[in-house]
Amino acid sequence: MVLETTRDTTRKVDGNWWRGAVIYQIYPRSFQDTTGDGLGDIKGITQRLPHVASLGVDAIWLSPFFTSPMADMGYDVSDYCNVDPMFGTLADFDEMMTEAHRLGLKVIIDQVISHTSDRHPWFIESRSSRTNPKADWYVWADPKPDGTAPTNWLSIFGGPGWEWDGVRKQYYMHNFLISQPDLNFHNPDVQDAMLDTVRFWLDRGVDGFRLDTVNYYFHDKQLRSNPPMVYDTDGAGMETDTNPYSMQNHLYDKTQPENIGFLKRLRALLDSYDNRASVGEVGDGPRSLNTLALYTTGDDKLHMCYTFDLLGPAFSAAYIRKVMQTVLDTVVNGWVCWAFSNHDVVRHVTRFTEDPSEQDRVAKLSATLISVLRGSICLYQGEELGLSEAELTYEDLRDPYGIRFWPAFKGRDGCRTPMVWEAGETHAGFSEGAKTWLPIPADHASRSVDAQEAMPDSVLQHYRETFAFRKNHHALIDGDMTFIETNQDLLAFVREKGGEKLLFVFNLTREPQNFVLPKRMGDVMPVDLPGFVSKLEAGAVKLDALDVFCARV
Incomplete structure (x- = not known):
């Protein structure tokens, strides 16, 4: 150990x-x-x-x-x-x-x-007219013939994703708050x-x-x-x-x-x-x-x-x-x-x-x-x-x-x-x-x-x-990851880089679990992770509720 x-x-x-x-x-x-x-x-x-x-x-x-x-x-x-x-x-x-x-x-x-704030100078200028230099910096659109919004798009913060502006007499798009108008990224400027x-x-x-x-x-x-x-x-x-x-x-x-x-x-x-x-x-x-x-x-x-x-x-x-x-x-x-x-x-x-x-x-x-x-x-x-x-x-x-x-x-x-x-x-x-x-x-x-x-x-x-x-383990920084077949209650995988291979088995349930090591894995050396003790008995991993096992492979 x-x-x-x-x-x-x-x-x-x-x-x-x-x-x-x-x-x-x-x-x-x-x-x-x-x-x-x-x-x-x-x-x-x-x-x-x-x-x-x-x-x-x-x-x-x-x-x-x-x-x-x-x-x-x-x-x-x-x-x-x-x-x-x-x-x-x-x-x-x-x-x-x-x-x-x-x-x-x-x-x-x-x-x-x-998006920006509606108090950003860009938006203040954009909403001032349809012809100013920043008129197309935000997503503006005319209403449908019946006055409703151009599309059915919604705001994440509730309600329509469009707000009517009486100055330009158009709707502007906002994915979030009404005070957060969306920028028009189709404009290269x-x-x-x-x-x-x-x-x-x-x-x-x-x-x-x-x-x-x-x-x-x-x-x-x-x-x-x-x-x-x-x-x-x-x-x-x-x-x-x-x-x-x-x-x-x-x-x-x-x-x-x-x-x-x-x-x-x-x-x-x-x-x-x-x-x-x-x-x-x-x-x-x-x-x-x-x-x-x-x-x-x-x-x-x-x-x-x-x-x-x-x-x-x-x-x-x-x-x-x-x-x-x-x-x-x-x-x-x-x-x-x-x-x-x-x-x-x-x-x-x-x-x-x-x-x-x-x-x-x-x-x-x-x-x-x-x-x-x-x-x-x-x-x-x-x-x-x-x-x-x-x-x-x-x-x-x-x-x-x-x-x-x-x-x-x-x-x-x-x-x-x-x-x-x-x-x-x-x-x-x-x-x-x-x-x-x-x-x-x-x-x-x-x-x-x-x-x-x-x-x-x-x-x-x-x-x-x-x-x-x-x-301390380069395999955990950017090493490969390969899953091992288990029952649906356990999460088992190997992290590997260079000559280092580490096995992890997680029990995310509230009941003790056992995991039988695959024979192809050969000898393993249990490693105690901070806060957890890795228990291996006769080729079987013993996991308490909410527990993890680690071993060098």
């Missing part, structure tokens, strides 16, 4: 640093407040970067901090080349980036370029302007971009209506009976073939700088994994993408194998980035268990699982503490999506509550102000960073040890 916990935090720095990287997502308004206004800021991020570095991650991803009216918490941008005053200044950003690089962390920033905003941050030294809604850039030029959706899925994506958006087959309002050409232009720009990377968010329903493959296969589009396939309620061996095998079969030489939690979904500890007594076990097992899958990793702030979804009242909500669909859907604020640093401090160390922008649950405060630092078996320590284990 071998216990491998030796830490090797070195990493080859080259153009492929992103392949197999662990990326820590920071939601700026909820990370650390240094001004006492109850909102996080960039100086707060700088202050807390040593914690992030201590996890052994490779990069940080900052959710939007650009100038914005904040109708959608910064995903409605009114100036792509500046910092909103609520977060600080460009000088603060430069200082933060310098500190991140000193600590060995790459810096990835959000680029929300499918729009593409050029967007690439200029990317170049602005590249010149400042950022290492990469997370591309919000990357398959939403283009719409169907013929303005054809979407047909109804016929679902055949087992748990991923939105609940179809909550949001009618999911009742359409979105053939024409997103994921258009012209998107490939723009992604190639974007990749060419990134490749003109050293060691830059891109990760795209693909939301395409049942087609998401195929779209991911299309956008990442080859060396001329995105470096990697993630989908919502592991961001839903399904946490079974059969489902995870189905998702992973689809990627292995369809992504020829592209790359995928996996996440169990982010700022848009219920925290995975809550999704994967209803039993509070299982919270730590589920947190540790899911950390181990995502660390040994083939792909890169996005880790959402607070995930390393095993935080659950916060229960908020309607009066607490700030998320327009949650407010729109309450009470059937409680929105995204429950995963966006402030980070907890010191259990005994005001607002758990997040802010010294009178009130925070979202309340901090008491059970979150008890799981603060300082409380878990003092516990050798805490979820926090587990993440550190697990990421160290991952870095």
Whole structure:
């Protein structure tokens, strides 16, 4: 029996640093407040970067901090080349980036370029007339003869995807809020302007971009209506009976073939700088994994993408194998980035268990699982503490999506509550102000960073040890992955690179399980993963409930 916990935090720095990287997502308004206004800021991020570095991650991803009216918490941008005053200044950003690089962390920033705020100067000019220089920068269309919208397209945030504008006497398209008009990427000038905003941050030294809604850039030029959706899925994506958006087959309002050409232009720009990377968010329903493959296969589009396939309620061996095998079969030489939690979904500890007594076990097992899958990793702030979804009242909500669909859907604020640093401090160390922008649950405060630092078996320590284990095994960074046939309750696969082969068997059920090693596998040497003991008796793997076995093959 071998216990491998030796830490090797070195990493080859080259153009492929992103392949197999662990990326820590920071939601700026909820990370650390240094001004006492109850909102996080960039100086707060700088202050807390040593914690992030201590996890052994490779990069940080900052959710939007650009100038914005904040109708959608910064995903409605009114100036792509500046910092909103609520977060600080460009000088603060430069200082933060310098500190991140000193600590060995790459810096990835959000680029929300499918749409802008309706207060962006571009849109203000575009809506002023049908003849101004930016008249065609957004998606404008005449009404049908009866005055209704040009198509049946819907907004993800509820209602039609079109809004009437009395100045132009036309409808404009919006996939999200009415105050988030969609840009017209069929116009080359729009593409050029967007690439200029990317170049602005590249010149400042950022290492990469997370591309919000990357398959939403283009719409169907013929303005054809979407047909109804016929679902055949087992748990991923939105609940179809909550949001009618999911009742359409979105053939024409997103994921258009012209998107490939723009992604190639974007990749060419990134490749003109050293060691830059891109990760795209693909939301395409049942087609998401195929779209991911299309956008990442080859060396001329995105470096990697993630989908919502592991961001839903399904946490079974059969489902995870189905998702992973689809990627292995369809992504020829592209790359995928996996996440169990982010700022848009219920925290995975809550999704994967209803039993509070299982919270730590589920947190540790899911950390181990995502660390040994083939792909890169996005880790959402607070995930390393095993935080659950916060229960908020309607009066607490700030998320327009949650407010729109309450009470059937409680929105995204429950995963966006402030980070907890010191259990005994005001607002758990997040802010010294009178009130925070979202309340901090008491059970979150008890799981603060300082409380878990003092516990050798805490979820926090587990993440550190697990990421160290991952870095010590190159097969886990970018090695091959081959599944082994099991019953539907177990997930078994081999990760391999060079002369290293590692076997993993996961029991995601609440019952003990046995796994008989295939005879062709020969001798194996059990390896104790951080937090788990690998048990092998007479050629059979013994797994407790919510357990994992590892061995050298």
